Amino acid sequence: MNNKILMKGNEALAEAAIRAGCRYYFGYPITPQNEVPAYMSKRLPEVGGVFVQAESELASINMLFGAGACGARAMTSSSSPGISLMQEGISYIAGAETPAVIANMMRGGPGLGNIAPSQADYFQAVKGGGHGDYNIIVLAPSSVQEIVDFTVEAFDLTMKYRNPVMILGDGVLGQMSEPVVLPEMKKVNDDVDWAICNGGERSIIRSLYLIPENKLEMHNLHLQEKYEKIKNEYIKYEEYRLEDIEYLILAYGTTARVCKSSIDKLRDEGVKIGLFRPISLWPFPYNQVKKQLKGLKNIFVFEMAKAQFEEDIRLAVEGKISIKGFYKLGGAVFNSQEIYKNIKDNI
Amino acid sequence: MKILYDKPKSLIDKKTHYCPGCSHGIVHRLLAEIIDEFDIQKRTVVIAPVGCAVLLYDYIDCDSVEAAHGRAPAIATGIKRVKPDHIVVSYQGDGDLLSIGMSETIHAANRGENITVIFINNAVYGMTGGQMAPTTLIGQKTRTTPSGREVSNDGYPIKACELLNTLDAPYFIARGDVTSVKSIIKTKKLIKKAVKYQMEQKGYSFVEILSNCSTNWGLSPAEANNWILKEMVKIYPLQVFRDKGEA
Numbered sequence: 001m002n003n004k005i006l007m008k009g010n011e012a013l014a015e016a017a018i019r020a021g022c023r024y025y026f027g028y029p030i031t032p033q034n035e036v037p038a039y040m041s042k043r044l045p046e047v048g049g050v051f052v053q054a055e056s057e058l059a060s061i062n063m064l065f066g067a068g069a070c071g072a073r074a075m076t077s078s079s080s081p082g083i084s085l086m087q088e089g090i091s092y093i094a095g096a097e098t099p100a101v102i103a104n105m106m107r108g109g110p111g112l113g114n115i116a117p118s119q120a121d122y123f124q125a126v127k128g129g130g131h132g133d134y135n136i137i138v139l140a141p142s143s144v145q146e147i148v149d150f151t152v153e154a155f156d157l158t159m160k161y162r163n164p165v166m167i168l169g170d171g172v173l174g175q176m177s178e179p180v181v182l183p184e185m186k187k188v189n190d191d192v193d194w195a196i197c198n199g200g201e202r203s204i205i206r207s208l209y210l211i212p213e214n215k216l217e218m219h220n221l222h223l224q225e226k227y228e229k230i231k232n233e234y235i236k237y238e239e240y241r242l243e244d245i246e247y248l249i250l251a252y253g254t255t256a257r258v259c260k261s262s263i264d265k266l267r268d269e270g271v272k273i274g275l276f277r278p279i280s281l282w283p284f285p286y287n288q289v290k291k292q293l294k295g296l297k298n299i300f301v302f303e304m305a306k307a308q309f310e311e312d313i314r315l316a317v318e319g320k321i322s323i324k325g326f327y328k329l330g331g332a333v334f335n336s337q338e339i340y341k342n343i344k345d346n347i
Numbered sequence: 348m349k350i351l352y353d354k355p356k357s358l359i360d361k362k363t364h365y366c367p368g369c370s371h372g373i374v375h376r377l378l379a380e381i382i383d384e385f386d387i388q389k390r391t392v393v394i395a396p397v398g399c400a401v402l403l404y405d406y407i408d409c410d411s412v413e414a415a416h417g418r419a420p421a422i423a424t425g426i427k428r429v430k431p432d433h434i435v436v437s438y439q440g441d442g443d444l445l446s447i448g449m450s451e452t453i454h455a456a457n458r459g460e461n462i463t464v465i466f467i468n469n470a471v472y473g474m475t476g477g478q479m480a481p482t483t484l485i486g487q488k489t490r491t492t493p494s495g496r497e498v499s500n501d502g503y504p505i506k507a508c509e510l511l512n513t514l515d516a517p518y519f520i521a522r523g524d525v526t527s528v529k530s531i532i533k534t535k536k537l538i539k540k541a542v543k544y545q546m547e548q549k550g551y552s553f554v555e556i557l558s559n560c561s562t563n564w565g566l567s568p569a570e571a572n573n574w575i576l577k578e579m580v581k582i583y584p585l586q587v588f589r590d591k592g593e594a
Contacts, residue, residue, distance in 0.1 A: 024425070024428060024429060026424075026425065050428045050429075052424065052428065052458075054421070054454075055450055055451070055454040056450060058418070058421075058450070058451075059418075059421040059424075059450065059451055059454065060421075062414070062415065062418040062421035062422050062425065062451070063421045063422070063424050063425035063428075064425060065412075065418075065421075065422055065425060066412065066421065066422035066423065066424060066425025066426040066427075066429075067425035067426065067428065067429045068425075069412045069422070069425070069426060070425075070426055070429040070430050072429045074425070074429070088415055089415065089418070092415050096412075096413070196392055196410035196411070196412060196426070197390070197392060197410060197426070197429075197430040197433050199389075202408065202409065202410055203410050203411075204404045204410070204411045204412075204413070205411070205412040205413065206395075206404070206411075206412075206413035207413060208401060208413055
């Protein structure tokens with residue numbers, strides 16, 4: 001039964017989280033994601049959940065850490081400047097191996113920036129952001145339905161791997177309304193023997209390892225093993241019209257969606273062009289990108305940032321094919337005519 | 348042979364890393380005794396701060412979460428909202444509570460989170476080598492106030508109990524010390540009451556304990572205790588500020 005309802009991205013994210021079993025939300029207002037805490041404040045009490053408007057993003061991520069330490073499905077959401085405040089907490093959560101889902105609806109930066117969409121938190125999300133050697137799983141939706149689907153998946157992933165998972169959206173995705181199919185309410189049954197307050201053995205949730213001298217090294221090696229495991233078990237991407245490509249576009253999120261319109265127009269004109277859309281930005285589909293390189297004349301990368309996503313493309317391509325990047329900075333968004341012209345001018 | 352006095356069950360039989368004469372040892376013991384007396388070992392969570400007590404979980408035998416500096420009240424909030432029937436104790440020093448964690452401290456108190464906060468006030472940053480704390484006294488020499496704390500540069504010492512006493516929500520706010528047997532017994536009663544109030548789901552309880560840091564004060568433990576009673580109590584009076592249970 002396909003019951004589609006029209007929902008705004010931010011609200012769909014919140015509802016999807018609840019359907020996925022999330023019963024705790026801690027967050028702070030920031031544009032362009034204010035619909036998330038507002039929706040949660042109304043909906044969570046309806047399902048016996050808890051909503052707390054925290055005093056800051058700093059407090060939000062730490063409340064989330066505490067809730068996750070209990071093995072609960074919990075989340076927070078914010079936008080770029082708030083996510084900067086959460087970096088310390090994310091590092092602690094990754095080091096302590098507790099679950100957490102964090103949604104970032106990216107906006108223009110750096111600093112206070114503006115409230116328009118952006119993809120300039122790519123490095124922050126994928127390459128660290130917080131201190132130390134750690135990785136978080138990053139999923140980049142490009143439609144409201146994908147926001148729903150990936151949010152549900154995010155909760156399963158975070159509980160399975162005991163690692164933070166980020167939904168990396170942008171101001172457009174959060175604000176746009178599209179018809180979606182929502183999943184059924186999940187009956188949560190997570191194995192949380194490791195958590196505090198589990199009624200069984202004593203549990204210590206920590207990220208400090210001083211003694212013996214190599215304890216932290218061992219812990220880091222263990223974390224790296226976990227990240228390798230995640231890389232081997234999980235990857236997500238979309239291939240769009242790649243059958244016989246001479247030109248390859250790489251983009252993600254909203255930008256990828258706009259590219260599709262341009263690709264359709266170019267295809268109609270006989271240009272052999274397609275899109276490879278990474279969805280899991282970490283783990284990044286390097287190998288899958290490499291598989292697309294045969295016979296390519298050129299690669300085009302589009303992103304609402306200055307060559308952040310492009311760096312990972314360059315890592316995958318290893319200099320084999322020339323890459324041309326197109327950027328929108330400071331809250332500017334691509335339109336399909338621009339993308340069409342950018343490509344036409346370069347083929 | 349009858350055992351009249353023993354190590355509390357909830358106190359791990361491990362030599363602590365604290366300096367001789369440090370108040371942490373006493374307060375840890377009091378907390379463990381209270382956990383035993385209320386038989387809540389299996390449902391207590393202590394949150395370890397950043398400070399000398401960062402290894403709190405090596406000494407108190409119950410569930411524990413290690414917090415980022417100052418964030419313990421936020422973490423406590425997350426835990427208590429998920430597990431309201433568990434006893435959540437945040438154990439923090441002056442930097443943790445009043446400096447970097449000032450916002451988290453005030454807002455958890457303001458929301459009336461049903462947690463217990465134990466504040467070890469020793470007027471200095473112990474673990475990092477004796478720097479100025481928000482509670483350092485005017486004229487007090489520290490590693491970052493080598494000529495003594497000056498109002499013009501660093502402001503005044505902050506009084507935690509008095510500050511939280513301006514908020515409507517907190518249920519119990521008290522300040523004690525552990526410099527003598529008599530004051531230890533008195534302070535234990537304060538902490539025990541605070542925990543009892545949490546068990547009764549009354550709301551937020553806060554116990555500040557004037558403590559010594561003989562190492563960073565450059566005093567012997569006995570001299571340090573005297574300094575608390577002579578100098579610290581002038582700024583931080585020992586009293587129960589609020590007890591809604593006795594109102």
